Amino acid sequence: GAVVSQHPSWVICKSGTSVKIECRSLDFQATTMFWYRQFPKQSLMLMATSNEGSKATYEQGVEKDKFLINHASLTLSTLTVTSAHPEDSSFYICSARDLRTGGGSNQPQHFGDGTRLSIL
Amino acid sequence: KQEVTQIPAALSVPEGENLVLNCSFTDSAIYNLQWFRQDPGKGLTSLLLIQSSQREQTSGRLNASLDKSSGRSTLYIAASQPGDSATYLCAVRGLSGNTPLVFGKGTRLSVIA
Numbered sequence: 001g002a003v004v005s006q007h008p009s010w011v012i013c014k015s016g017t018s019v020k021i022e023c024r025s026l027d028f029q030a031t032t033m034f035w036y037r038q039f040p041k042q043s044l045m046l047m048a049t050s051n052e053g054s055k056a057t058y059e060q061g062v063e064k065d066k067f068l069i070n071h072a073s074l075t076l077s078t079l080t081v082t083s084a085h086p087e088d089s090s091f092y093i094c095s096a097r098d099l100r101t102g103g104g105s106n107q108p109q110h111f112g113d114g115t116r117l118s119i120l
Numbered sequence: 121k122q123e124v125t126q127i128p129a130a131l132s133v134p135e136g137e138n139l140v141l142n143c144s145f146t147d148s149a150i151y152n153l154q155w156f157r158q159d160p161g162k163g164l165t166s167l168l169l170i171q172s173s174q175r176e177q178t179s180g181r182l183n184a185s186l187d188k189s190s191g192r193s194t195l196y197i198a199a200s201q202p203g204d205s206a207t208y209l210c211a212v213r214g215l216s217g218n219t220p221l222v223f224g225k226g227t228r229l230s231v232i233a
Contacts, residue, residue, distance in 0.1 A: 006163075034220045043124075043209070043225040049218075093163060097218070108154075109221055113163035 002028045004096050006112030014120055015086060021079045021115045023094030029074035030096035034109065035067075038091040047092075050077055084119045091116050122147045126210055126224035133200055134232050141195040141227045143210030148191050154221065155184050155195050156209040164209065168195070200231045 003026040011019055023033060032051050036044040048064075050056035050071035058064045066088075068080040077096075081088055093114040097107050123146045133139050143153070152171045156164040168177045168184040170193070176185040183196040197204060207228045211221040 032218050036223075041225075041228075044211075044223040046220050046222070049220060051218075091161075095220070108166070108169065111164045111166075114161075116161060 002026075002096075002098075002110040004030075004094065004110045004112040006094050006115055008115060009113060010116045010118075012118045012120065013084065016083055017119075019081045019084055019117060021081075021092055021094070021117075023077045023079070023096065023112050025075050025096045025098070025110070028096075028098045028110075030077070030098055031074065032097045033069075033071050033077035034095040034097075035069060035077075035079050036093045036095065038093065038114075044093060047079075081117065084117070086119045089117055089119045122150075122212060122214060122222045124210055124212055124222055124224035126208075126227050128227055129225065130228040130230075132230040132232060135200060135202060137200050137231075138196070138198050139200055139229070141197070141208050141210075141229070143193040143195070143224055145191045145193075145212050145222075147214070148188050149215050150188060151213040151215050151219075153184075153186055153193050153210065153212045155182075155193075156211065158207045158209055158226065160207075167208075197229075200229075202231045202233045204231050205229055 005024045007022045035047045038044045047062045048056045048058045056069040071077040094112045095109040125144045127142045154169045155167045170177045170186040181198040186193045207226040209226045211223045
């Protein structure tokens with residue numbers, strides 16, 4: 001089955017640091033990547049959608065200059081939290097979908113295992 | 121805008137009991153509905169996916185039903201086990217284009233041995 005690898009799984013850093021999270025599709029080509037954020041005991045909230053080679057589309061209330069998304073290849077997307085602060089501490093999960101294989105828009109979303117970000 | 125609600129928010133049952141988790145969504149124009157399991161601090165495990173044209177899906181002790189017109193789905197777990205303890209998330213996918221899954225807040229299930 002399709003595998004999405006997310007790295008790192010856990011990061012602790014000081015306030016003001018920039019943190020990069022990688023999301024890789026290991027055995028398929030991810031034409032679309034979704035980035036979600038999950039606060040404790042809350043649901044997964046979509047942050048942004050990125051299509052390979054295009055700029056990401058951010059959800060309302062998500063600062064694009066703070067959460068930089070790069071989807072330069074069909075197997076890798078990165079989320080960089082710039083100048084992170086304690087309120088950015090959360091669980092970040094990426095998800096990938098390949099629209100190009102047979103089945104078109106019926107392709108499911110495949111999820112990474114998430115990154116727990118703790119800002120001190 | 122699609123909203124997904126899950127009831128109850130938390131549930132504690134003794135081992136062996138059958139249970140039902142509920143999910144409702146405001147916009148019935150969906151492509152499919154999916155149930156996930158999430159263990160504490162972990163990612164998502166897909167349990168069942170129901171296409172909009174389907175009424176139910178079964179996998180082992182799990183059965184998910186879908187009533188698209190009323191905007192409801194249920195996840196039935198038979199003969200619950202302590203290993204079933206986790207948060208169960210319901211998510212729906214809209215019809216238009218490459219839309220992402222929209223999630224409910226989940227139901228935290230504890231099965232007591």
